[in-house]
Ligand code: C2E
Ligand code: MG
């Protein structure tokens with residue numbers, strides 16, 4: 001489906017059906033191997049800024065896979081593949097270990113890691129995450145788990161318990177791509193999460209579609225009323241940034257401030273304590 005589209009898709013899904021199926025099998029096998037050996041996999045890190053102080057407050061870890069033949073494949077493609085092929089738990093563990101190690105080594109305030117809704121079916125998820133943090137030496141309050149709204153809609157006792165346990169451990173839970181799913185206010189209240197991440201599709205229409213301005217303001221007000229933090233995703237222009245700051249959005253993330261960058265680039269930039277200036281933000285990396 002369209003969501004699985006991305007770089008590599010045209011090449012991978014072109015040609016006669018039997019070839020497409022064979023190619024996909026090969027890629028599955030390659031992904032399994034990449035996860036087992038760690039080869040070709042990496043995390044990119046995107047800084048997240050406080051809109052008050054313009055300083056980097058934390059980072060989001062974003063998976064990258066450089067396929068030996070097809071090159072860089074989009075996470076939307078290979079994460080879906082991992083979910084379908086039963087590889088997502090191993091992948092998720094790898095990503096968490098990697099991100100935690102990086103945050104410890106570079107003294108990063110906190111790191112956000114995306115967790116698949118499929119991983120949330122595991123009743124021991126919170127316990128496993130906690131064990132990895134202990135192994136890597138990262139304090140739980142320096143981890144944020146990002147999940148899409150869809151996970152709440154499963155409305156399962158397992159999901160409920162997991163979110164509760166994570167938060168009891170001190171791990172923050174953020175709702176990713178907020179506004180694109182179907183969360184109701186009652187869901188939000190009964191689950192309890194720490195942060196809303198306003199989806200890029202809203203941010204990109206700020207200042208263009210005034211209805212969107214009102215919706216974003218409403219999300220920010222809702223978050224404040226429920227004592228949640230708000231991050232705007234996909235901030236690409238100064239105008240969007242200014243509007244979000246005027247609206248009281250606490251955190252900003254997007255290409256305007258910094259693209260996702262490699263671990264080495266981020267470590268170097270953060271080591272120099274680069275700040276985004278209010279007028280012309282420094283692009284880290
Ligand atoms: P996400 O968690 O919502 O991550 C934000 C996506 O927006 C990233 O795409 C990021 O590169 C992109 N982005 C950030 N700022 C801007 C901007 O200003 N403009 C535009 N156009 N895009 C921006 P990416 O890296 O391709 O990741 C796509 C999705 O794949 C992520 O969306 C997340 O849902 C998933 N994903 C990535 N890494 C992981 C992972 O380790 N585990 C899991 N389960 N999912 C992951
Ligand atoms: Mg995310």
Ligand code: MG
Nearest residue numbers: 176177197233
């Ligand atoms: Mg998002």
Ligand code: MG
Nearest residue numbers: 114148176177
């Ligand atoms: Mg997403």
